[in-house]
Amino acid sequence: MIQHFDPSQHASNAGHRKDLGTPFPAQAVGTASVSLDIDGVTISVPEGTSVLRAAALADINIPKLCATDSLEAFGSCRLCAVQIEGRRGFPASCTTPVVQGMKVTTQNERLAKLRRNVMELYISDHPLDCLTCPANGDCELQDMAGSVGLREVRYGFTGESHLDVVKDESNPYFTFDPSKCILCSRCVRACDEVQGTFALTIDSRGFDSKVSAGQNDAFMDSDCVSCGACVQACPTATLMEKSVIDHGVPDRSVVTTCAYCGVGCSFEAQMKGDQLVRMVPYKGGDANHGHSCVKGRFAFGYATHPDRLTTPMIRDSIDQPWREVSWEEAIGFAATRLKAIQAEHGRESIGGITSSRCTNEETYLVQKLIRAAFGNNNTDTCARVCHSPTGYGLKTTLGESAGTQTFDSVMKADAIIVIGANPTDAHPVFGSLMRKRLRQGAKLIVADPRRIDLLKTPHMSEAQHLPLRPGTNVALVNALGHVVVTEGLEDKAFVAKRCDTDAYNSWREFIAEPRHSPEATEAITGVPAEAVRQAARTYAMAGNGAIYYGLGVTEHSQGSTMVMGIANLALATGNIGREGVGVNPLRGQNNVQGSCDMGSFPHELPGYQHVADPIARGRFEAVWGVKLDDEPGLRIPNMFDAAIEGTFKALYVQGEDIAQSDPNTQHVEAALTSLDCLIVQDIFLNETAKFAHVLLPGSSFLEKNGTFTNAERRINRVRKVMPALAGKEDWQVTQDLANALGYPMHYTHPSEIMDEIAQLTPSFAGVSYAKLEEHGSLQWPCNAEYPLGMPTMHEVEFPIGLGRFAITEYVATEERANRRFPLLLTTGRILSQYNVGAQTRRTDNQRWHDEDVLELHPSDAELRGIRDGDWLGITSRAGQTVLRARLSERMQPGVVYTTFHHPGSGANVITTDNSDWATNCPEYKVTAVQVEKVSQPSAWQQRFSAFDLAQRDYLAKAQQEVP
């Protein structure tokens, strides 16, 4: 049943394999086409196309070195020279635009000689070690030498050369060998144009010219973020993946989807047998267009890490060693326990957590298992702790629980507001696209307590920073709304046509009250009134205003209110329903959008259909063949409370590490230890698994078929490239558990699960694997009305008819700084690590971030006698942990910051039980703390260390025993 997608066999994707030399002309959209003659072939192309690209489209392949279609033409190598009738000399075809009636000759004796001479010069300063070169078989220089028929180098090799220059091997994933460099500048241009970091440059002049990472720094010491765009762009072995140096050039490739963040980049998994040699971002991927970040491209080694679990294990209690057993025994053990617990404590005493890292099909199956086989609605997913307020807020105001745009839409935005998001770290590929638009002149407004890196975008035009105090988002968004209304910046025509009048009038009256003015809220937010006024004007008057937001919006006691405040702002200014505008939540995990769509929440069946809706429920009951509960089930924090209380006894967790990622760790640990049966399905012994009774080995994204849905609602195929290490894909394990519980499931391939999803979920009605094969990806809603999906939502009307303004009263969080806890802690992520770090900590990404630190402003540090690198005890109302200090001007005084990528850091020991009023999404972003110098780890950390050691030992003992 394994069906590999081969784009070369699909007409719509055929163009993505071939390098056409220069990009599709930016100004071509809607303009005339131009006809020309190339070597006697007549071809029509859009105005602005280069001669090189036009020729390539006619399958006339002009030799080239410095040109590649991911970068603007540069015209430095002179290899693509052609002759044009009526013009003098030999113009470079990459920098020559087509003209109507042009007659081009790409090959004759003179051109051949010219190209041979050019190649001869290149090769005179290039090592002739082709047979042992890692790029052998994948080298454009080699190909071009062959193509132009170079047979001799008349200059000899004794003169001055660059052949002895030392390699830079500082980056863990690629090497830089300047002896092989031809100075085509493709790496420098990729860093500038594609990634937007501007880390590379050509240093010196003439013969001394060389590619340099910053001021002669090693790559690891430079500004380089290791996205690998330069490595991909390099035509020689100068910049080369170490995995290719080690294993050789791959021999086959499969297009699949990255399992890291919610951007959902498409990749070619390049293979040798069932060994993954390298990941190369796929040019035909509509989310990423051939770009990637350090995680997706390089950090895949975890999939074959020795820590991977490969055998099911069971134990009676968590203070016992594990016992390796067969799949049958493990599943049987789990089912027997679940049934016994339900018999003793009732139907509602068990539940499960679906994974936002697993596929749509797997998530769908877990919630189906819970609703149909457990017989209750106690299902939830990690979106509870990240974007549940997005679901609530956008559904209330716009009628659909998802972002409104494609990623590409940002290229038409004139003003971009980024609130509580850090795209260059957390959504790097989209961050690069946004930076590209900022370099083109779009204005940027950042509302964030920290001075995020986006504010340091090289060559951008105008940037405004609104450094608000953590916890005051709603006061700020209300102030922005107030300015829009009171300064007459509304789009009245849009509001009249598209929005509910009563709701609008109530909101208008509310928001116009003087208490919402920037002058009145300045005392709350700390943001100067004039800055707020200017930001509102910029956004409302730009033409296309787009809002992007992240967990700095949702993870607050008023997360849902803030999401509605953002929607209000977009509605009032008419910034919704076309390209370049919209409300765009940046999703954290690869499939968190999908897990929400697939009915992971306790109150909603797949497709956001409420469990109390008798018609929707009836359709599920008919297909699933069981009666379903019509009352919502428990959410994750409710499950924890019920577990501690003793009414909730068993939990099935697939691919989710609640013990590390959820707030108030000691509370979570107390809940997990209260359970009689914890079943964990994961690829590693994660923190949650240390509290488990049944351990079911999971499969990585490379080991299964399925789909992920990214932050732009794009459904992308995940394709199996290697066998599942433990013998089963995750959906098969869930199916086995259902069968063991007496609820039959008999799928033979995930495509059959998708067919069932399409049957029951109106927004997925038109989705099938066949259609995904044909079109690459689809953005839901995809149904009879929109058979190819809907890139931009709400163009004509909202799913609820008219847009609904919501009243957004600012209610201050109860988590406040005082004399005992004078600082506010906020948490976030960094580029190299992903979420709880279970994957990235098992790769060389550790080299960039091997511990979580506490960032604090130098003035707060000075007050407490703290120096950079000191050990700090951080104490909140929930607990205490110890981290190293890093002084940082990015912070405002009074605010401290840390990441949560390492379990021993205990970042969540200090976060509290406070949560969003509507969804219980935890308030990770505001915790009142005190910090002081200490000399030893906290009591929790010491307990954690001992527990961790014991649990690893229990695992090691089980794995040593030969059954």
Next chain:
Amino acid sequence: MSSHHDNQLIHMTNQIAANLGGGRDEETAAAATCRHLETFWARSMKHRLVATLEREDAPLSPLAKRAVILLAEGLARRHAG
């Protein structure tokens, strides 16, 4: 029955009422709060919350209390129906 758990439910209800209260008259706000509880809360949580109405000292805000009374009526109706 842990009163800690009860208090947590009461705290959550007060929070919902505070957020849905703004800009609305009390009757509409109470109805909106009740509808929120009906839509999002698990059966066991609803029953626990309603049971706190029996307690003299339950720290429900006036608006929250009105919403919980509405919720109790709804549950009774469903039970009867």
